[in-house]
Amino acid sequence: MADMRVNLAGVALKNPVTMASGTFGFGREYGQLYDIDRLGGISVKGLTPRLRAGNPSPRIAETPMGMLNSVGLQNPGVDAFIAHELPELKKHDLAIIANISGSTPEEYGEMCEKLSAAGVDMIEVNISCPNVKAGGLAYGTRPELAAEVTAVAKAHAAVPVMVKLSPNVTDITEIARAVEGAGADAISLINTLRGMAIDVNTRRPILKMNTGGLSGPAVLPVAVRMVWEVAGAVKVPILGMGGISSGADAAQMMLAGASAVAVGAAAFADPMAPLRVLEELEAICDRQGLHSVRALTGAVQPW
Amino acid sequence: MIPDENLTKAVISLQVETSCKIVEKTCPNPHAVRLTLEVGDMVRTSYRGPGQFVHIKCGEGRLLRRPISVCVCSEDEPSDLLSVVFEIRGAGTAWLAARREGESLDVLGLLGNGFTMSPEGRYLLVGGGIGVPPMYGCAFCGGQCDAILGFRDASHALLTEDFEEICTTVAIATEDGSLGKKGFVTGPAEALLTKNRYDGVLCCGPRPMLKAVSALAARYGVPCQVSLEERMACGVGACLGCAVSMADGSMKHVCKDGPIFNASEVDWNG
Numbered sequence: 230m231a232d233m234r235v236n237l238a239g240v241a242l243k244n245p246v247t248m249a250s251g252t253f254g255f256g257r258e259y260g261q262l263y264d265i266d267r268l269g270g271i272s273v274k275g276l277t278p279r280l281r282a283g284n285p286s287p288r289i290a291e292t293p294m295g296m297l298n299s300v301g302l303q304n305p306g307v308d309a310f311i312a313h314e315l316p317e318l319k320k321h322d323l324a325i326i327a328n329i330s331g332s333t334p335e336e337y338g339e340m341c342e343k344l345s346a347a348g349v350d351m352i353e354v355n356i357s358c359p360n361v362k363a364g365g366l367a368y369g370t371r372p373e374l375a376a377e378v379t380a381v382a383k384a385h386a387a388v389p390v391m392v393k394l395s396p397n398v399t400d401i402t403e404i405a406r407a408v409e410g411a412g413a414d415a416i417s418l419i420n421t422l423r424g425m426a427i428d429v430n431t432r433r434p435i436l437k438m439n440t441g442g443l444s445g446p447a448v449l450p451v452a453v454r455m456v457w458e459v460a461g462a463v464k465v466p467i468l469g470m471g472g473i474s475s476g477a478d479a480a481q482m483m484l485a486g487a488s489a490v491a492v493g494a495a496a497f498a499d500p501m502a503p504l505r506v507l508e509e510l511e512a513i514c515d516r517q518g519l520h521s522v523r524a525l526t527g528a529v530q531p532w
Numbered sequence: 533m534i535p536d537e538n539l540t541k542a543v544i545s546l547q548v549e550t551s552c553k554i555v556e557k558t559c560p561n562p563h564a565v566r567l568t569l570e571v572g573d574m575v576r577t578s579y580r581g582p583g584q585f586v587h588i589k590c591g592e593g594r595l596l597r598r599p600i601s602v603c604v605c606s607e608d609e610p611s612d613l614l615s616v617v618f619e620i621r622g623a624g625t626a627w628l629a630a631r632r633e634g635e636s637l638d639v640l641g642l643l644g645n646g647f648t649m650s651p652e653g654r655y656l657l658v659g660g661g662i663g664v665p666p667m668y669g670c671a672f673c674g675g676q677c678d679a680i681l682g683f684r685d686a687s688h689a690l691l692t693e694d695f696e697e698i699c700t701t702v703a704i705a706t707e708d709g710s711l712g713k714k715g716f717v718t719g720p721a722e723a724l725l726t727k728n729r730y731d732g733v734l735c736c737g738p739r740p741m742l743k744a745v746s747a748l749a750a751r752y753g754v755p756c757q758v759s760l761e762e763r764m765a766c767g768v769g770a771c772l773g774c775a776v777s778m779a780d781g782s783m784k785h786v787c788k789d790g791p792i793f794n795a796s797e798v799d800w801n802g
Binding site: 253284285291294295303498500 | 546589593595762763764772775777781788
């Protein structure tokens, strides 16, 4: 049996399979189906300084092998998370990654302080949400702004800071280098790709916000490519995500350079997908005679 | 299948049954399919009331499951039974409609809250189109039920004889008058609300119908529960996709907080 433990910027994960922010709530729902302690970690639903109601419906559109969403960071706010959700999550044996979004660097700093004090294991700085007007994606598409937010988060956080990058850029390595230079301990990617779906009969976009973020198996090759590019550009560890729905998908992501992976939309199709991904990844390691899953990271042999 | 009116409310919730055998397939009209499934102990473990839904995987090529309201369900040996009725709306439901008896489906359920009903209560059930089947499950849960069933035309009518067997009064309305009374369900609903004293109006159908019926019920001072629909991904409350606006400005989710809501808490203009 391969050793499945990995280390993500000093955060020990019992295995490399985590849940992507926004696809797993705060763990309560899928926790009714299986023991979430079997996962390496969970990145919680994106938090903002105050409660956000999110966008009007429809927020979901199915697309070929994927889906668009325009949820818009609906969440109870960072204080309510710390008061009501975190104590419940801390009863579990898995890494708790707090995903945060702000509309100013100060808001990121304030949330980093609160969450560090409350005892999360890691902070994931979301500079890449395509579904909010202020902040969000703007920080993720301009290197100097991405660096500024990263530096502020680092200055206020007492736990490792991971920055989540947007794929909606011309050169993702430029942003990756900028956040690494500003002190990011790790990088996660990819967030969703901006997309659109139109109802031919009504001539209306299916999403009320017109556009949304694409996820699901359709985005896997884009994510693998971007992880590979970023891995070649920075030294910090990478949490790879985007379209993973099997152990082979997870192995691809790790071979491209990820130290750990996150499963997201696949769980909507198959609630047991995260556990299946883990089992299949373990089987691949065993079949390849690996002593540790860590041997996969960056081991792709490009032509 | 005879629905069991004494189903115990579950403590444990939701489960995924990857192999639910289709034991019966019928076509209640040229547009709809009814599947009866063996669902393991799903009903025993997650039944909360009529109006809950199941989330069915519709083939390999589509990422998302399809949420479909339960028509009726029962605890049974060796396997609980559950039936769903649906219309073909797209590729997913077309795939589902092509399944045959003996094949198996991957079902997540039972999901959502279900209607709140008292076994002694008298209820007016109002169903429109493919919103009619879940009301049939309700008909087994009250002391006395009357039903108003609305359809586009006679060819879309379904379960009318089943309702007539169990309900005291059944009124049918079609938009073109090809079956029952011509017009919408609100006409017959008002007639019954004038005549009888109800403990509740329960309603499932297109949103304009829900809005009209809830306004009518409010006018007669009868509490009204409605079954809402919204585009959905996870079905369990994790993705926050299926949001609906409430009258107090908050957002609730069809899959977890619903699909059944008190009509008075819904923002009907949202």
